[in-house]
Amino acid sequence: MKKTTHFFFCLWLLLTFSGVSRAQTAQQGWKTGTSPGGYTYKYLANDPMQARMYTLKNGLTVLLSVNKKEPRIFTFIPTRAGSNTDPRTNTGLAHYLEHMLFKGTDKFGSLDWAKEKPLLDKVDALYEQYNKTTDEAKRKDIYKQIDVASGEAAKYAIANEYDKMLASMGAQGSNAFTWYEQTVYLEDIPANALDRYLAVQAERFRKPVLRIFHTELEAVYEEKNRSLDNDGNKVDEALMAALFPTHNYGQQTTIGTVEHLKNPSLVEIRNYFDKYYVPNNMAVIMAGDFNPDVVIAKIDKAFAYMKPKPVTLYNPKPEAPLTTVQTREVTGPTPESVRIGYRFPGGVAQNRAVAIMADELMSNSAAGLIDLDLNKQQKILGGGSSSQFMKDYGVWSLYGRPKQGQSLDEVKGLLLGEVAKLKKGDFDATVMQSIVNNYKKRQIETFESNYGRADKLLDAFILSGGSAYPSIIGLNAQLAAVTQQQVIDFANKYLGDNYVVVYKRKGQDKNITKVDKPAITPVEVNREAQSPFLQQVNSLPMSDVQPVWLDYKKDIQRGKAGNAEVLYVNNPDNDLFRLGYRIPMGTYHNKLLPIATQYLAFLSTDKYTAEDISKAFYGLASNYNLYSSGDYTTVQLSGLQENFAKSVALLDHLLRQCKPNEEALASLKERIMKGRSDSKLNKGAIMQGLINYAQYGPKNPYNNQLTNDELKALTSAQLIDVLHTLFDYPQRVIYYGPRPLAALGTDLTQAHQMPTAFRDVPTRQAFVQVAQQKPEVLFADYDMVQSEVFWVRNTASFDPAQLPTVSLFNNYFGGNMASVVFQTLRESKALAYSTYANYNIPERKDQQYSVSAYIGSQADKFNEAVAGMNELLNALPESGKLLETTKVGMKKSMQTERILNDAIIYSYLDAAERGLDYDTRRQTYEALDKLSYADLKTFASTQLANKPYTLCVVASEKRISPTDLAKNGEVKKLTLNEIFGY
Template sequence: MKIKSLLLLVAFVFSYQFTYSQSKYEWKQASAAGYTYKYVTNDPMQTRFYTLKNGMRVILSVNHKDPRVTAKIAVRAGSNNDPKDHTGLAHYLEHLLFKGTDKYGSLDWAKEKPLLDKIEDLYEVYNSTTDVAKRKEIYKEIDKVSGEASKYAIANEYDKLMSSIGSQGTNAHTSVEETVYEEDVPASSLNKYLLIQAERFRYPVFRIFHTELEAVYEEKNRGLDNDGKKMYEATNYYLFPTHNYGQQTTIGTIEHLKNPSIKAIRQFYNTYYVPNNMAIILSGDFNPDEAVKEIDKQFAYMQAKPVQEYKPAPEQPISAPIIHDIYGPSAESMRICYRTPAEGTHDVLMIDLISTILSNGKAGLLDLNLNKQQKLQSAGAGLNQFKDYGAFCLTGSPKQGQSLEEVKDLLMEQIEKLKKGDFDESLLEAVVANSKLGEIQGLEGNDNRAQALMTCFIQNKGEGWDKSVSWLDDEAKITKKQVVDFANTFFKNNYLILYKRKGEDKNSLKVEKPPITPVETNAGKQSAFVTMIKNMPSTPVKPQWMDFNKDIQHGKIGNASVLYTQNKDNQLYRVYYKFDMGSWNNKLLPFAFSYLSFLGTEKYTPEQISKAYYSIASNFNLAAGSDESMVTITGLQENFTKAVTMFEEIINNCKANDAALAAFKNRIMKSRSDAKSNKGAIMKGLTSYAVYGAKNPFNYSLTDQEIANITAEQLVDLLHNLMNYKHTIIYFGPESLSKFTTTLAGLHKMPATFKDCPAAVKFNRTSQTANQVLFANYDMVQSEINWVRNTSLFNAEKQPMIDLFNDYFGGGMGSIVFQTIRESKALAYSTYASYRTPSKKEEPYTISAYVGCQADKMKEAIKGMNELLNTLPQVNKSFEVAKVGEKNNIETSRITQDGVIFAYLNVQKKGLNYDPRKKEYEALDKISLDDITKFHQQELANKPYTYCIMASDKKVNMEDLKNIGDLKTLSLEEIFGY
């Protein structure tokens, strides 16, 4: 589903000639608690827009659903604003804003500062030096002084500080026009959060610089291995030959990454990180009068400065098709892209609507004419809109025996249909109906709310929010004739075509590994500022436990059990049919579920079914897992009977279609082939092989011959009989239990007695007795290593220890693994470790540890992780932070809606009948660091592991792998089973 249909996520400032619903959505002004704010009438989010005296925008949306607050601090500066000779600067600055200030992140600022000044000066010399030998000498000095400076630095103190106040999802992102710092904090910690952020932006210190730069190098290399990212960057490069959208990538060039300037970064910060160019956006459980007062108090020190916005020269119109090839190891695909005008224009509104007419997942032209008819592997369309311009793209991938040029022709045919008006006018009404559903869904989540407000601030400082909330009304006024007229004006020979072909990317260059001496992290130490924050009083939050006897009502429909919770917030419903069987019971089940989307009945064609569901803003989905399957029907309660009735007609009366099956088999074979070129799928297969051995769930698949032998009758018979198997009915919606069961009993056909499910295949877990290496060869810049080991069976009594251990050892940026592998040794961008809990009581725990790093760092990375697996560093401060963070998360988590039912079903699999968080919460205070260390020694230390390694055999030394353990190079056939 597109972002737009989740919420009013992109703020459109429409042109003045467009007719607005101004009488309904108007800016008004009000005052409260001594502050004046603006708001838009009939805004479903009831957002307040403040402007403080120093120009900082404060945007507040109250939502009391959970005792938490999503917070975003947005800066209207991104890679567009990077200096031409220092691309990637805005992104790197984002990384450095996690390093602290002179008050935190430092043990002794007076001693640290002269060393940091020296490093800054050395980088300026390094930046201007071209002689290779001299550069190496300068870098050696940088490395040396950085080691000295690190003795006074506390790495990742920011992350530990945020964990200690219960923050979740500490993160940030940089894009072309924005840099945004994100947190999700308990409502009781909001004042602490604001105090921390005010300090964070007061005087950021760019410490631990060269190891963080190495992390950015790793991030750059990960992008070089990502064909999707290469396609994205190529799209911008060719659509915007003048604008920085295309001429400056967010992560920057390799040359500029090799020559950073701390002075330039500081200048960028001083220029753009000023209050009149920033906004604090809060959505969640807080008092807006108190919140704005506290924000003003904490950020009043910031002084406004003039900010010169990036003003690009206009792009020249595209007068003829631009065609380019992009190469890489993943599956072939292509895209047709059109440059769109500035955000806020009527044209962008029309293009966004057109993107939904073409592709909405159900009834768009691409959905019905291409995907439903299986004329290609897949097709879609979407708009990526920035402030000055945007990119509207149609995407497609070929089925077996089909060329990319043929895919292009099929996509172009749909543009021609659009221009001819070859679509139902009712589709426009359906778009609005589905947007209504999406708006309701989106308002439930704090992050959706904050994201919408953040986008509005970045694109127009929030001034277009009235147009955002009038979006549904404005869109409903657009006629089919207006769409067709616009399409004929807009879609001409003004497009870019990118063909993503399989092959070696000869332009790919990796960033070379510099010599880095591990730096000191001082993980067990703490600054006075952090001590002060921790000692601040806070209002305790009482945890809320699920009581399955009270929170879930039980009923019966025929011989099926019903699990029920009521939706008291809105008119959305979700009904599920849950089956205790999956692909392990019947390999054909996932094929049958997918095949259903191409089938009709005596009453309806497949196209009519898709149109009908889209017209009532409803949906159904069938998903087959390994040992359970789910049918889900969702929508607005007013359309419940229609949606369920139609599904019952489809599942019971679908007709076999041999032509659809032949096309379906073609696409299955193509997707199986494509999976073998997907490095994520390959690593998943390697890991499954490590956990289970040669016979494992990942490669438990049909052979090519078995697929060829599947008949339409087999699949249809399986679908017709599906409801004869035992299933549990789950409902979350506004109707009472009695009314729901009465209504569904008249719609949902069930047998007098259920059929027994076929027996499931059993997979035996491996028992590692010696180190083993499973290697998969892949054309990539990086290497990926996953350590795997099966341990003991599930034990509910051990769970509090395990969850606390995971948080302390490898669960986040403040963890031991992250601090050592990334912060101290600069060996990876991504690294983690986890003692993974099984889903069932009869299954064992699994240890998993991961490092993704440059191939030339692999040997060092393996050594570094092995040291941590064998010897657990004991850092009391980090342990206490982990414990407080665990408790805060439990205190402020609220499992509601149908989440209660699925939590109940999950604990049942573990042999429990209660909310396990209660026992964990009570046990946490009793667990000591010595307990964690003993657990580590018993379960992880000096144990044999299976090393799943994926890399290019041209970039790693295979002898190094043999030194780890028995080396087995797996073929793709062994990994995938076909």
């Protein structure tokens, strides 16, 4: 994948299909309709997605769902082939190919194909020679030849031309991913860019050219090395290998083995493309604003050149039953945990609904056995269960983290104890109806977005190719029909002593073999070049779409509930509501708030036990959440409008009437202490601490926490007082839902207790951004293969007049895959898998702008990576074509961008924090045409170039020397106590 390799199926396959045709077929309730031009499609009745399934003459599947809420379309183009279909001798091949399908064809991505082709042929031949050579000295010599030949070929390549074409039409989120049974290419495009999009996609899959291969291969090396630093990934691989001793689910990883990564074959990659990228094995999936009758004809015309071929998908012999417990161990620097996995039938098997019901009964984040018996009673640090359904098999996993002093075997025993309850039927069967109700809510939420709709269509295509749609879309009804006895029978059949347990232990992994850095000479990226095909695509007409800016006075209705202001947006589409109480008091005012909100989950009231409360919310299909940022605490509640009054009253009752529980508090303190220890083992948490230290100094928002001694001295009375009085402070009510505003005020007044006068908010602790006066390096030692580097610098005070320049600069310089930073550091120099840079807009009007830049690379590339980013920060490269593409793409994206639902209210609140009362997008849109490279250069010279930065570095001191660190400024190695504040 271009950004993330592994993709796990969303399990809530709640598709329903419908249409307008009246012809009824005999096949499982399908109906058929015909679009103009004779395109026949299938659909199912009463479908809120109004989806159609077409099969074109060449076998290409087309799945369409119309959603008119915004003038955009989310698209997937999947092929039903992934790492399962990799040759055993070339694992990782599908993933390689995914990367290369962004490099162009003989028509785009090339300055001169006639001159480029013979050079690429030479690169091909050298790779085949390299692949078959075992002598290391000879291999190094061949790779030098590859590097030279690739550099010559790159002189004729136009790097990232695909990304430029998509960006210029206003596309967002251009990406792809590879998994076991699929490789998928995705885009979010303006509705008026459909013709351009189809022209590019049709050409993309016609004849892909594997250009700039060795630098992209190095990006894959980086991706592999990042996976070696990911303990969760290692646990997953160990689990799957034991569950599937013969099936490729366990025997091949998506990225591939180190040995195969070192020996790629371009011939095998092309063979793979020719074998699996055929129309009868692919689909075009769209959800959004379009006319399906028009779109199907356009898709047919664009992809009619594709010829079908017989496709044999991976279809191995069944795995032998597991008859004993398999134990595996994984070591690494992250906290200890245990994971237990079972194997059962996958795809759309008849017992799928029963399997999902069993999983939900075990863990649904509220009222499952693990939720109530282990998490709610704090018997472990945290745990749960999850299901995956692949085409051939399903995997059910339980996971748990130990408390302080608790062994992994004890956690394992507790988890298996809950499995035993499931097998005996020792669970509250009434929760099953609550599970069905919550699925109903999730279904509605899914259909709100184009992505959610397209994702459901994608899942169904990959799992069944279309044949099992009725079974998939009937899942909600199937869940409602599941009985307690069916769950018991399922558990006893599949959940015996046939599981795999993986112990994740803390320690050094001595088995890691990283992919070594090859010697790569930076290649040309030809930023200014444009192929005739790009010019042809950009000449295709795009109908005008007028941008829509928010008018906060018109788009938000205002009312009152008691003495609180209500900010209201109507939901005309469905029965969901989302309610928020925004209280201007956060952790900067009271450090007890985040602990009090954790404590609440374990408290009873005078009427209900803690378990009763969890079951009650889950039974209402409602969710509540309390979140404290520095300046605000937001109490959020969502659910079905029919249960609004009950949900609001229950939340009020809980906060106002919760009772102290000393045993729960003692357990919570132990768990927080263990969680704090675990955070010190998390490289992401460590980096966030370094960044805050760089921005604010030794005392910063990140370590603004109780010390361990203060935590130990904390009393129930203190926390209960925080909870009981939370609604006594000033609050704004945020509501998105179907209830009219006038009626809402009455509902809230009756269900939500509000004081006649609000309390005064405590004094806010101020955190002041520091001024970087000299180059400095903040270093934290961590056992890892990679090095993670962040540049931090605070700059000027917030000035809204700078917003258009900032927005254009971010998009041009470092905000996407067509930007200067990505093109230079990844595409040209192969220094990183992930890199970006951003000029950050402050959240409040009294804060400063800041610069942040990031590169994650192999430790042995540290000096090159830092030098590469420094060069870009100090001298902004000029590319007139890239700048123009950026401006055009931003305008087209903004023309079709719509801020909807309760996001309207939060947009208003964000603007208000900056002292603004208008939608700043309009200001940027109107200024773009007037901005030039000179403006960006002046901006970069003033704010970025040749300024002192603080480098935040997380890496292993065994792999990066103090001397290398010191080249970038005065080095300060921070202790974990300094970083975290405890």
